[in-house]
Amino acid sequence: MNEPLVRVKKANKTFEEGQVVALDEVSLEIEAGSFVAITGPSGSGKTTLLNIVGAMDVPDSGEVFIDGELVASGRELDSIRARKIGFVFQMHNLIPVLTARQNVEIPMLPRPLTSKERRARALQLLDEVKLKRRAESSVLGLSGGERQRVAIARALANSPPLLLADEPTGNLDSRTGDEVMGLLHEQRERVGATLILVTHNEELCRGADQHIRMQDGKISS
Amino acid sequence: MxxxxxxxxxxxxxxxxxxxxxxxxxxxxxxxxxxxxxxxxxxLNSYMKESGASLVVFDRSAADLAFSKVTAEEVDQVRSIAGVEEVSRANFTMIMGPRLGDKAPAGAGLGIIPVFGRFYSERMIRKYESKLIAGRLPSKRSELLIGDLAARKLKVEVGDRFPFFREELLGIPQYEVAGIFETDLSWENLGVVAHAEVVQQKTGPDFALIFVYTAPEDTARVREEVESKIPRLIARRASEFTDRFNExxxxxxxxxxxxxxxxxxxxxxxxxxxxxxxxxxxxxxxxxxxxxxxxxxxxxxxxxxxxxxxxxxxxxxxxxxxxxxxxxxxxxxxxxxxxxxxxxxxxxxxxxxxxxxxxxxxxxxxxxxxxxxxxxxxxxx
Structure with a gap:
């Protein structure tokens, strides 16, 4: 049997000196290439779980493996994020002072690529999300949907096996949201990546290979 | 990035x-x-170097040249050292508001003028030969050599005569501008070269420093001899003059x-x-x-x-x-x-x-x- 892409074993995480329990003995496995939806009310631990799976945080106890690598601490986290994970945030989190192309190049900067190679890769990705013509536009001049498409291109820059999306349509109208989700799924399938989606919107969970419902820091179903 | x-x-x-x-x-x-x-x-280094002298000799204990004193006897002692070709004596003062008589520009505050005392028969005065832009080198005690900036400030020309000093020195009522010079040093251009005997009337009989001329091969030895014969004095190569003031x-x-x-x-x-x-x-x-x-x-x-x-x-x-x-x-x-x-x-x-x-x-x-x-x-x- 294949090793799961993500394996979380009895992860615990608390905040405010143990007063707030964000994750309580959470264990899960996510297969490579699957689409996983995480839902739950606010404060249920969805984002904390996403942060831990995304190597942005480590659990107080328990273990997390991504693509066979133990997520521990320090520089390994940076390296795992750079190589294995692509993020799409709710607020897109693009760098406002840069162009669409420059934003897509940002995750590639730590890699040993020439500026020419980075540029070519960024333009190719912008082409994939149908934004090549706006490549040299400042992201401030793009619409919300266009910005999120740039964010998807940026998430794919290093061809990560794992895509994490935290409420990617939260700030978009439903039609644009559907377009963005369609694009996200299209790109995920194209590159064969695993998509973990955190959302309040049950509609977006349709077709998920795995649906994780969080409640009070635990997986309820 | x-x-x-x-x-x-x-x-x-x-x-x-x-x-x-x-x-x-x-x-x-x-x-x-x-x-x-x-x-x-x-x-300052450039000024000393332009003198063409091999050595500059002055008071070892003086914190500044303004306080340096070299006596006439000491000048004679230096002259007597073998290898010394020539010695030029120099003194220095500064005067406030020179008197120009009827040459004075109306309402002009003429400010401070540095006065460099030189003997017109000595070698040091010859450095101005190549710096003259008008007139000639002075030859009499009643003659002055004026820097270009000073001449412009005082609005005087070659041939002009005026009292210059506030008091009559050596019985000279008026001084004549023999020549006007221009050097690369603005503070020198702002000054006036007067006969050292005239300046002595203001500063006393001693000199501030002396310029010593030797053959190049004798310079080091003369320097040592000056300092051993007259320990009160210090001798420096002109180009290293400011080294003395390192402190x-x-x-x-x-x-x-x-x-x-x-x-x-x-x-x-x-x-x-x-x-x-x-x-x-x-x-x-x-x-x-x-x-x-x-x-x-x-x-x-x-x-x-x-x-x-x-x-x-x-x-x-x-x-x-x-x-x-x-x-x-x-x-x-x-x-x-x-x-x-x-x-x-x-x-x-x-x-x-x-x-x-x-x-x-x-x-x-x-x-x-x-x-x-x-x-x-x-x-x-």
Whole structure:
């Protein structure tokens, strides 16, 4: 049997000196290439779980493996994020002072690529999300949907096996949201990546290979 | 990454500019003071070197040439040393508001005029031969040689006669301008060469210094002999004249060092403040970069580069300001008494100061930025 892409074993995480329990003995496995939806009310631990799976945080106890690598601490986290994970945030989190192309190049900067190679890769990705013509536009001049498409291109820059999306349509109208989700799924399938989606919107969970419902820091179903 | 760094300046133009100007003013101040200090030192050396003398001999204990005394007997002792070809005696005074009689420009405040006393029969006066722009060298005690700037200031020409000194010295009621000279040293151009016997009436019988002429192969020996025969005196090669005043000049260097530290602290605080605000405002952005795989070290590097970039740009601007400011100071306020030398090491000093300011000022904000945890930074409102 294949090793799961993500394996979380009895992860615990608390905040405010143990007063707030964000994750309580959470264990899960996510297969490579699957689409996983995480839902739950606010404060249920969805984002904390996403942060831990995304190597942005480590659990107080328990273990997390991504693509066979133990997520521990320090520089390994940076390296795992750079190589294995692509993020799409709710607020897109693009760098406002840069162009669409420059934003897509940002995750590639730590890699040993020439500026020419980075540029070519960024333009190719912008082409994939149908934004090549706006490549040299400042992201401030793009619409919300266009910005999120740039964010998807940026998430794919290093061809990560794992895509994490935290409420990617939260700030978009439903039609644009559907377009963005369609694009996200299209790109995920194209590159064969695993998509973990955190959302309040049950509609977006349709077709998920795995649906994780969080409640009070635990997986309820 | 460069695009990212540069674009940050465009977003915060006003703050970047203010920070840059702060560093520029600090660097300009240092460049200006250093240029003037070096200029004065070089001009003194150059003055001594132009005399053509092998050695300059003066009072060992005098903290300044104004207090140096070489007696007539000591001059004779030096003359008697084998290998000494010639000795020229020099004295010096400064007079306030020379009398020009009916030549005086109406309402003119004529200010301070340096008066260099020379014997017209001695070799030292010949250095002015090649510097004359009008007239001839003086030959009588009642004749003067005037610097170009002084002539313009006093509005006198060759052949003009006037009392010059407030009191009648050696029974000379009026002095005639024999010639006008121009040298590279503005403070010399502002002066007047009078006969040393006339100046002696103001300064007393002693001389401030003597210029000794020898054959090149005899210079070292004569120097040693002067100092061993007359321990009260010191002999220096003309080109090394200011070395004797290293102790005094060291005070100036220490003063400049202190000013550099103060200017540096002001600059560091400016860069620190700018970069701290920048890091604080960009917490989410920096968190995003970390989330995208940038290491803390890379973020640290970006912030240090940003701070250093502003500082170096300020430093380059400051070098320009320093040069322009010094030129304006010399042109409008120094009345010709100050001289500046723009040496490469002065600008290197300014550049290094800016570099250090940038590095020190941005290091702490950069460390703060690099320590940001991506998850926390992304939650930051």
């Amino acid at each position: 460069l695009a990212y760094v540069l674009s940050q300046f465009m977003v915060r133009k006003g703050r970047t500019l203010m920070c840059l100007l702060g560093v520029a003013v600090s660097v300009a101040m240092i460049v200006s003071i250093l240029s003037i200090s070096r200029g004065m030192r070089n001009s 005094q000049l060291a005070y100036i260097d220490e003063f400049i060092f202190l000013l550099s530290i103060i200017a540096g602290i002001v600059g560091v605080l400016g860069v620190l403040n700018t970069m701290m605000m920048s890091v604080s405002e960009r917490t989410r952005e920096l968190g995003t970069l970390r989330a995208l795989g940038w290491t803390g070290r890379r973020v640290l590097g970006v912030i240090v580069i940003e701070g250093t970039f502003i500082s170096i740009a300020g430093g380059l601007l400051g070098m320009g300001f320093g040069y322009l400011g010094t030129e304006l100071l010399l042109a409008f306020f120094s009345r010709g008494y100050l001289v500046a030398s723009y040496l490469p090491e002065t600008f290197l000093h300014g550049f290094l100061l800016a570099l250090l300011v940038g590095l020190l000022g941005s290091l702490y904000p950069a460390m703060r930025a690099s320590a940001l945890q991506p998850a926390e930074a992304l939650r930051y409102e």
